Amino acid sequence: MTYDESTLKQLLADAEEIRGRYPVERSALLPMLHLVQSVDGYVSPDGIQFCAEQLGLTAAEVSAVATFYTQYKRRPNGEFQVGVCTNTLCAVMGGDEIWKRVSERCGVGHDETTADGKISLERLECNAACDFAPVMMVNWEFFDNMTPETALQLVDDILDGKPVKPSRGPDAVPTFKEVSRVLAGFEDGRADQGPAAGEPTLAGLQSAKDQGWKPAKGGAK
Amino acid sequence: MTELAPVLSAIWDQDKSWKRDTYVKSGGYSALKKALGMEPNDLVQMVKDSGLRGRGGAGFPTGMKWGFLPPDDGGPRYLVVNADESEPGTCKDIPLMMANPNVLIEGVAITSYAIGCNHAFIYLRGEVVHVYRRLLQAVREAYEAGDLGKNIHGSGFDLDVTVHAGAGAYICGEETALLDSLEGRRGQPRLKPPFPAVAGLYARPTVVNNVESVASVPAIVNNGVDWFTDMGTERSKGHGLFSLSGHVERPGQYEAPLGITLRELLEMAGGMRGGKKLKFWTPGGSSTPIFTDEHLDTPLDYESVGAAGSMLGTRALQIFDETTCVVRAVTRWTEFYKHESCGKCTPCREGTFWLTQILKRLEAGKGTDADIQQLLDTCDSIAGRSFCALGDGATSSIVSSVKLFREEYERHVTEGACPFDHAASALFDYSSEPTTEEAHA
Ligand SMILES: Cc1cc2nc3c(=O)[nH]c(=O)nc-3n(C[C@H](O)[C@H](O)[C@H](O)COP(=O)(O)O)c2cc1C
Ligand code: SF4
Ligand code: FES
Numbered sequence: 001m002t003y004d005e006s007t008l009k010q011l012l013a014d015a016e017e018i019r020g021r022y023p024v025e026r027s028a029l030l031p032m033l034h035l036v037q038s039v040d041g042y043v044s045p046d047g048i049q050f051c052a053e054q055l056g057l058t059a060a061e062v063s064a065v066a067t068f069y070t071q072y073k074r075r076p077n078g079e080f081q082v083g084v085c086t087n088t089l090c091a092v093m094g095g096d097e098i099w100k101r102v103s104e105r106c107g108v109g110h111d112e113t114t115a116d117g118k119i120s121l122e123r124l125e126c127n128a129a130c131d132f133a134p135v136m137m138v139n140w141e142f143f144d145n146m147t148p149e150t151a152l153q154l155v156d157d158i159l160d161g162k163p164v165k166p167s168r169g170p171d172a173v174p175t176f177k178e179v180s181r182v183l184a185g186f187e188d189g190r191a192d193q194g195p196a197a198g199e200p201t202l203a204g205l206q207s208a209k210d211q212g213w214k215p216a217k218g219g220a221k
Numbered sequence: 222m223t224e225l226a227p228v229l230s231a232i233w234d235q236d237k238s239w240k241r242d243t244y245v246k247s248g249g250y251s252a253l254k255k256a257l258g259m260e261p262n263d264l265v266q267m268v269k270d271s272g273l274r275g276r277g278g279a280g281f282p283t284g285m286k287w288g289f290l291p292p293d294d295g296g297p298r299y300l301v302v303n304a305d306e307s308e309p310g311t312c313k314d315i316p317l318m319m320a321n322p323n324v325l326i327e328g329v330a331i332t333s334y335a336i337g338c339n340h341a342f343i344y345l346r347g348e349v350v351h352v353y354r355r356l357l358q359a360v361r362e363a364y365e366a367g368d369l370g371k372n373i374h375g376s377g378f379d380l381d382v383t384v385h386a387g388a389g390a391y392i393c394g395e396e397t398a399l400l401d402s403l404e405g406r407r408g409q410p411r412l413k414p415p416f417p418a419v420a421g422l423y424a425r426p427t428v429v430n431n432v433e434s435v436a437s438v439p440a441i442v443n444n445g446v447d448w449f450t451d452m453g454t455e456r457s458k459g460h461g462l463f464s465l466s467g468h469v470e471r472p473g474q475y476e477a478p479l480g481i482t483l484r485e486l487l488e489m490a491g492g493m494r495g496g497k498k499l500k501f502w503t504p505g506g507s508s509t510p511i512f513t514d515e516h517l518d519t520p521l522d523y524e525s526v527g528a529a530g531s532m533l534g535t536r537a538l539q540i541f542d543e544t545t546c547v548v549r550a551v552t553r554w555t556e557f558y559k560h561e562s563c564g565k566c567t568p569c570r571e572g573t574f575w576l577t578q579i580l581k582r583l584e585a586g587k588g589t590d591a592d593i594q595q596l597l598d599t600c601d602s603i604a605g606r607s608f609c610a611l612g613d614g615a616t617s618s619i620v621s622s623v624k625l626f627r628e629e630y631e632r633h634v635t636e637g638a639c640p641f642d643h644a645a646s647a648l649f650d651y652s653s654e655p656t657t658e659e660a661h662a
Contacts, residue, residue: 021383023297023340024423029405030388034347055405068407069388071347087309088507088553089466089539094647125391125557126309126507127348130466130539131473134648140350147649168319169351179350183386187361191354196238201316203473204463205234207489208225215226215452215460 001046007039015054018185026055029065031184033072038180042073071183078113078120079175080158082106083137084151087126093133098151099123102136105155118159120176131200132167139179141169144198169194223481225489226452226460228440229433230476233320239355241362244323250368252439256331257376264335264442271441271449272458277303277394277431278505278534280457280523287336289418290426298426300333300341301403301417302435305387305394307346309507309557310537313462314432316474318345318352322359326382328435330368331442333380336428340381343432344399347386356384391561395609396429398563409563410609433462454480457522457533467502467540468494468646480525483538484517497542501625505534507554508614510621511547531621546641547626548633551618552580558615569612572603576619583630586638593630597623 003011014035018028029051036047043066052059066072084099085091106114106121113120129135132144136151143154144167157164163172170190174182182188208214232238232247244250256264269284290298302325306314318325325343333341345353360382363369371379385403392398393408400422402408421427437459441449449459457479463486466472470491477486483502493499499514504521510531512519519529526533541550559573579596582588600616607613623630632640644653 021385024404026405027385027403030402031386033388034386065405065407069347069390071387071389086553087557088550089310091553092541092545092550092643092646093467094649094651096643097647097649097651097653124348125560126307126311128306128312128315128346130310130312130537131464133466133472137348140348142349142351145648148651166351170354182350182353183347183388185357185384185386187354187357190351191358192237192240194351196235196320197233197316200471200473201320202230202234203465203471203490204225204475204477205227205230207471207475208227211224213224213226215228215231 001049003039003046003050011035011039011050014184014186015050019054021185026057029055029057029062030069033066034180035184037073037077038177038184041177042076073120075113076117077176078118080119080173081122081137081139081176082119082155082158083122083124083127085124085127085129085133085135085137087124089126089130090133090135094147095134098134098136098146098148101148102151102155105152106159114159116159119155132198138164138166138173139176141166141173143167166194168198223478223485225475225477227476228460229317229321229324229436229462230474238320239322239359241323241359241366244321248443249323250327250366252442253327253330253368254374256334256442257374257378261335261337264331267446268335268438268441270446272453272456273434273437273441273449274457274523275431276433276437276461276535278308280533283430283434286418286430287332287428289416290336290428291419293337296425297340297423298336298338299422299428300329300336300338301400301422301427301429302329302341302343302432303394303396303399303429304343304345304432305399306432307391307394308535308537309554310464310466310503310539311506311535312464312466312537313474313535315349315352317432317436317462318356322355323363324439325356325432325436326359326363326368328438329382330363330373330380331438332428332430332435334378338428339379340383342403342422343382343384344393344403345384345386346393347388353384353386360384390563391557392563392611395611398609399429400427407563409565452478454520454522454524456524461536463521463536463538465490465538465540468497468542468545469540470494480520480522482518482520486538487517493540493542497544500541500543500545501547501622502541503537503539503618505532506537507539507557508610508617509534510617511625513625542646544641544645546639546643547622547629548580548584549639549641549643551622552577552584554618555580555615558611562611562615566608566612568603569607569615572599572612573615575599576615580619583633584639586633586636588634590631590634592634593623593627
């Protein structure tokens, strides 16, 4: 492994904390793979070796797991993972057109990275936000109700190095490495940023309030 | 007219609704204190009596599932919350945990106490970082307040909670694949039996429950069984989140008693977008056979939806109007199943591949009438012959759409192209070029 001393020290401390969360240490593998992505920007050969040593597995065993999951990247990833949902609901609501324009603007296709290393582009499966269709995700933060115009502005801003703000998420989207660290289970102090909900999330509650409905005894017949 | 019943969604519009303080001010964590003063078995009985059924899709009675755990043998037993929410159309657990993670944590604590679990896990899909942040914070705040940890509120009950992020794989929502994934392996389904109740996480007795199921427990403890059973229908009790998406004026989360109808929900949601006509919809996500406007008055409970030929599933109502090409919709769902098939069994791995090939041909207007029959035959060799329910689910929209819209498949063949203008279905204006050559993943 080629990690320098301070990186390795931090990795070891983090790995120890991750292992401590589980009664059986192999369970630490998924978060640990997120952790190595937070250092290397992908699941590197070093990262695989590190996980293997930490958990008493072979490198082949670690690789077999890493390749099963789409969030683990086998090549150095862009600073921003940009996804356009093209599952049925979003696709029909305009996601296909958004994908086409975004892909043209970035000059790359699915699972490819721009030459400047800024954006890795991806066609997403349903991201559990269909009531906000069409949906995009940047580093797994929600960008709701997109149009071709807002989508192109978003990728232009990223390519220009400007901070971008999700609809439901932190004040600005952190880098791929930073969110990978969160996915390894380490808080980043951003939980209180952003709203509780978007408008569709509150649609039913609002409607119930307008009507004066409450789920009181017998009230919800 | 059925009235909406905001229970889980009740505080989502409050300032910083995700904070523990907000939750406590509206009565949060009082059910935990009450539960800790009860006998665990009485809690299990209470949930049985409430009739609460699993909200993750299959609708299995929650209290009965808890009751299946073998007697205590002194070793560990686990609660694993399924927060993988990845079924196309399903979008209820994620906003729930974003807006109020604490109700889930309280449900986890009560459920764990009821089943004798001292270490619970929440398996969250990895593609929702902000939800993970809020869950991690809610768990930390709960430890700090003594709602989790050692000797909770002096009860002698200990509970640790680990929130675990997945890494992108729909199949990990299937409960046994989830357990393998949580054990640090490829997420592939296990042979059942043994069921998780007997040999689940680390081969120990385990309850796997959906987020919404577990989050429904605190209100039952607080308000009682009668309050819960007052809502819903004969065998589908209580409230549930109905997620409307697609061509409706106000898509979103509508929490209502089970048994509400789409007609009623549509009225609350402002009707179809632009007054257009409803064409087809999924009652419970992409794995459930599609419905049409003939099912507007079908009560959305387990029995009625089942009797009408589909499944209540996750109450993911994806609504498509007359501008939508059903062949396009079904093709896209099928590509999803092909992509997500874990590859463990041949009918699903090979079958979803062939289904995709045939459907893409048909959608592009290059198919033949024989292809339509070939589709149905291929579905026949997948449904009921696959290792897990993903394979069955992959065939649902195909078989139901051919039954309901066969002439539309045939038009693709006779006209040699898709007869629909895709731009007409979108939420924004654009002019669509002939779109047979869309980039596909
Ligand atoms: C392919 C597949 C995906 C699934 N995805 C989910 C999911 O994301 N969330 C969920 O709660 N249940 C999901 N399920 C259902 C689970 O296997 C299981 O029935 C459920 O978590 C049990 O919880 P409940 O009884 O509280 O509903 C899925 C099932 C299959 C076959
Ligand atoms: S049905 Fe599909 S997802 Fe399920 S085990 Fe077989 S290959 Fe895997
Ligand atoms: S289909 Fe795009 S978020 Fe569900």
